[in-house]
Amino acid sequence: MFLALAVVAAALASWYSPLWSIPFWVVAVFVLQFFRDPGRAVPGDAKTVVSPADGRIVAVEKARDPYLDRETTKVSVFMNVFNVHSNRAPVDGEVKQSWYEAGSFVNAALDKASTENERNALWIRTDAGADVVCVQVAGLIARRILCYVKAGDKLERGQRYGFIRFGSRVDLYLPPNARIKAALGDKVYAASTILASLE
16 A cells, blocks of 8 residues: 555656656665565474564563563564564464553664563463564554464464554564574574574
8 A cells, every 4th residue: 555655646647747756766676675564484393483574683681471470581672664563473383362551662772672561462372382482563663563373273384464564673582592693783584593402
């Protein structure tokens, strides 16, 4: 819908004035690249945790999981407006529960976005019994979190499960014994970059 509106606006502007249409075509190209969703090869096995989003690692730290009330390792991926914003399942498993919380829209690169911004969390349990919580967090510009799954659904590692429009982050709460392979500042790709390995 966004792309269709942008292209129609650009076409109408071109009919009126080719010169004035240039900004409209720039917007149309931006929208096209934002909503792209390329296929990805998914590495690893049932113990592998892949990145749920394209972007940059902005946190790798010990943290309290606010959803399952446990000690975890938190890994956060920040997506800027030029990244692919399709979200992928980090592990194979069953969705046990989801939580949606309304909130603010501060810069998603800031740590306080994890607790203050609009967010949607999924609790995924692997076949081996490991619990992983994946949280979509809206950003400064983002105004819509889409989640396509619900409790009881089965997910495969790398499977598309949601989308966040226009800049955001995804937080992962992993078991404390997970072997972390990502580092602060790393550039990662949804479904294809390995973030950790579960014990």
